[in-house]
Amino acid sequence: MREPVVIGTSLPRSDAPGKITGKEKYAADLYPEGLLWVGIKTSDYAHALIKHIDTGPALQIPGVRAVLTCRDVKGSNRVGVPEGDQPVLVDDKVRYRGDALALILAESREILQEAADLIKVEYEELPALFDAEQAMLPDAPVLHEKRAGKNILLSGVIERGEGRAALAACYALVEAEFELPAQEHAYLETETGVAWMDEEGVLEVVASTQTPFRDRMELAHALGIAPEKIKVAAPYLGGGFGGKDGITVQAYLGLAALHSQGRPVKMWNTREASFISSTKRHPARLQYRLGCRADGILHALSCRIVLDTGAYAHLGGPILEMAMEHAAGVYRVDHVYIEAYAVHTNNPVSGAFRGFGATQALAGIEQAMDRLAVKIGMDPLEFRMKNAVDRGDEIGSGVLMRNSTGIKACLQKVREHPLWAARREWEKAAPPFKRRAAGVAAGLQGTGYGPMIADIANAKLELLPDGRFRIYCGVADMGQGNNATNVQVAGEALKQAADAFEIWQPDTANSLPSGSAAASRTTFSYANALLGACRMIEERILIRSCNMGLGYHQEDLMLLPGRVRHLPSGKDIPLAVIAAAMTEAERLAVYAYKAPVVDKAPALVNSAIQVAGFPHLIFSFACHLARIEIDELTGEISVCDYLACTDGGKVLNPQVYEQQIQGGVVQGMGYALWEDFRLHKGEVLSKNLATYIIPTSLDTPDLISLPVETLEASGPFGMKGIGEISINLPLPAIANAAYRGLGRSLGTAPLTAERVLLALREESEEGCLC
């Protein structure tokens, strides 16, 4: 007999065979018959009024079928959630170099750039802003005339206790300032999709997207089509990480399909086009003042956070909220003042990226914590343990830890680990011209959308006539394996083997809207909904089995792989027989799940920040340890050992859990050490993977991941989301180790060899002065 799926085991992902054989079709792999290629003409300036666009010369190129401008857009010509401020094709002025001025439809991909170069645009250049602080000055040029706060998209203050006034009463106080760079998602599959008008006049879009349902509504609005005339499908994504949370190429595809004379269209950004036009993690400036009492208890925190949100709003508002909510980390602090600004500049659009603002804030508080520990001569881990919250406490930002809170257990796991316990001996054994140092960081990640946007998943589960099941996934799978995890969830609930399930990737025609693949909420919300649908189907199967004479009492029946058993008699009926007797309506179950939220938000923040999502209810926690070696001759930092202890609730699948931890940590190491997104006056200088350096297999060690399985009562089987928490701590853990090794702060990231070498040189020069 086939074994039923069990939660807590490493069931291999059901999507892996199709992907590993090359059979799985991503959006990039679709080449509909007779397609036209689509590309855009991007701006030559970061900030300029558009006076005239001459498409004539481009249209003369053989193979160019159409060149469209804003005049060809019938709808609002605006996309972007929640603000709707980003033009599909610019109609008034450009605000960054990635803005699209014209859309080209051509017979081949090669012609697109040639045509773009021939589109003549008359600009009136405007003074541009490339620094968020300067953009806040009163006389700064304004990017969005309608924005009341001038270039400030959103700002907020959290004040608790005596706020800043309490800093004066601290026994020890540190001040620290950090600059964090943009981070490029660098998913392997650049933004892509295909579209066509079907026989019924419906616009069909297949795209690499984290948000098919939301895209559909945005396309309807932007292009002036009724939503019921649009279908969006989201096959497996070749990576997302937040960069495909919202419209990338979808509106271009939709517009092109409306003007392609019935031919299908395809767009697939080159790597360079992707780097120029796509969203990035917000560059941030963090100024921290943190003080404690003589006994090491944190007393006061003041911080100022400035996020460069780039040319358009995207999700900058909710990201700023998350930065504020996480700005005090996992610690109790009675007196707090947090002020934060998301500011427009003419830099690339900043948007969602795994960690969603928490990453930047935790880089600040966790480095400040280490400075303070050094200052008072306390062990950094003990200092954290002393101040970390228990369930029922409020973290410094004023958020009550109502649900499972495993941070102390995470700290304890690191404290007990030999990599930490034996760090002194390891440091002392450093080879010549190498310095060794260990650093820790702790943190949390709010999961879900917060209280203002309902986080609803609608699971749809069908018992097929052959006795198998089909799960209509409602959330896109960008690679994290949520849709394969649905098999494990439903398998456990219905006591079926893995091969009893087929999974349908989300599309707006067949699945039901279940929110974005984002916010560490994907499996939490969809699996909760799916469990509801499983209960419905199970009950119907058992009732129908009674109908068919298997037994009198439903309670006497149980589901087994492929069959139902009457326990008193031991008699089985195959599910196929039961399914065949059921109507289509009976075989289909739909269940809506709404994630819990904090019903009453504390009044300590302004309402705009509450609207942006303050506060969250459920948090994942982690403590990371990095042991690094600094090469005194080259400045290169190598991570020798890395330990990640994570409270993500119950682990549904250890292998998939480790995938998230390992992948997030390595992406975080890239952010910490190498990923240096360079701009010059809004122009992207890091245009490819040869200049924007993401980690390779040679750059990182084997990691150790230890789960702390607190049971989260609201989670399916007790789980919490872990898609993001892992990326938040490599930067502060490594920077804290570097601070100890170098005896000084670089104040910026990434900690490239060049910067470390300069710091070492400063040190030796100062040494000479002594």
Add this chain to the structure above:
Amino acid sequence: MLVRFKLNGREIEIDARPDRRVVDLLREDLGLTGSKEGCGAGECGACSILVDGVSKLSCLMLAAQLEGRTITTVEGLSAGEELHPIQQAFVNRGAVQCGFCSPGMVIAAMDLLQRNPNPERGEIRRALSGNLCRCTGYQKIVDAVEAAAGEMRAEA
């Protein structure tokens, strides 16, 4: 020009522009979309194929260079439903996440294990260092190649 080569065990004769990129020829003209394109500039390795048994980047090769060669893409590794031991190890060891780098990784692993059937983890990391992955952090990919090597040695 007419290009003749052997592709996944099959003789191919195809009319192609001599400067057509091999990745486009495979994906668009022959429908073999297993070889992915992640950069188009030889930086990511997602388009790796075996040319006469050696891993090459199909985004940097032109159609004319295929003449007389024996080409294996990821689609040519499995026999029907049965996965190649490397592919099976990737599945079992959780080495596949978004999967966009996976075909290229498997090709790079094939190249390595043909040359070195019993590699150390460091040698595996070195052999895969031309193939970028943004999801996994590489650890489970190294696990998979290590496991596949053991499996293939046992079979040999």
